[in-house]
Amino acid sequence: MKKKDILISLAIIAASGLTLLYYSQRKGFVGIDAGGAEALLHLSNSWITSAIIASGDEPAAIGARIYRPQLLSLSMGQDGQTWRIESYGPWSDLSIIKVRNNEATAIRLGPPFLIIPEVKKNGSIISINYAIIGQAGEQYQNFITKDNRDATAAKIKIVDEAGNVLKSGIFTYG
Numbered sequence: 001m002k003k004k005d006i007l008i009s010l011a012i013i014a015a016s017g018l019t020l021l022y023y024s025q026r027k028g029f030v031g032i033d034a035g036g037a038e039a040l041l042h043l044s045n046s047w048i049t050s051a052i053i054a055s056g057d058e059p060a061a062i063g064a065r066i067y068r069p070q071l072l073s074l075s076m077g078q079d080g081q082t083w084r085i086e087s088y089g090p091w092s093d094l095s096i097i098k099v100r101n102n103e104a105t106a107i108r109l110g111p112p113f114l115i116i117p118e119v120k121k122n123g124s125i126i127s128i129n130y131a132i133i134g135q136a137g138e139q140y141q142n143f144i145t146k147d148n149r150d151a152t153a154a155k156i157k158i159v160d161e162a163g164n165v166l167k168s169g170i171f172t173y174g
Contacts, residue, residue, distance in 0.1 A: 028099035031059035035111035035135060037076040043067035043097065064101040069094050072138060074110050084145045085132070092137025109136045128156060130171075142171075 032039045032055040039055040044067065051062040072087040072094075089095075099105050114133040119126065132140040144151040158167045 026064035026101040027061045028064040028101055029059035029061055029104040030097070030099055031104060031106050032056075033106065033108045034074060035108075037074045037110045039110060040071075040073045041069060041107070041109075042071040044070050059104055062099060064099050067097045067099065069097065069138075072109065072140075074140075076111075081147050083151070084148075085140050086143075087134070087138050087140045090139050092139075094136045094138050107136070109138055110134050113140070128171075130154065 030051075030053050032041060032053060034055045037055070039053075041053045042050065043053065043062075044050040045065045049063060049065070050070075051060070051067065053060045053062065069089070069091050073084065074086070075082055075084045077083075094107065094109060097105065097107065111134070116131045116133060118129040118131060120129075121127075130142065132142065134140065142154075153171045155170050156168065157165050159165055
């Protein structure tokens with residue numbers, strides 16, 4: 001009886017191992033369209049595996065699994081300077097990326113950006129901020145670098161209906 005139990009246990013372990021090997025060998029393809037920018041997307045999943053995908057001509061081959069984005073870095077050259085912006089979420093449409101076996105998954109993200117103003121009132125103090133949103137609804141940090149240095153803060157003008165400037169200023173970080 002003990003020999004039979006051992007053989008059954010070994011068969012179960014072997015079947016589990018083969019199943020795990022089969023699922024770990026499955027590959028899918030992921031391509032990124034970043035609207036003319038260069039993108040670097042860090043993905044992870046619940047299996048302690050991760051993948052880094054760069055935008056380019058050819059889709060990247062990665063394990064066929066469900067991934068969640070962790071970091072997105074976009075860079076773009078303009079007038080001899082390199083601009084960089086990053087996102088740590090929220091991710092909106094990118095929150096779950098399903099990569100299927102032998103299938104291609106296309107991801108559209110990045111520019112053109114949508115700038116959404118955020119106005120808050122606390123007593124007599126009015127705070128104005130903005131959110132930078134990409135094509136897939138991913139939200140970027142308001143912190144942008146130009147040639148690996150902090151870019152100057154965004155400027156703001158508050159105008160009335162007639163177009164008269166009521167107040168102007170510069171956003172401050174922090």
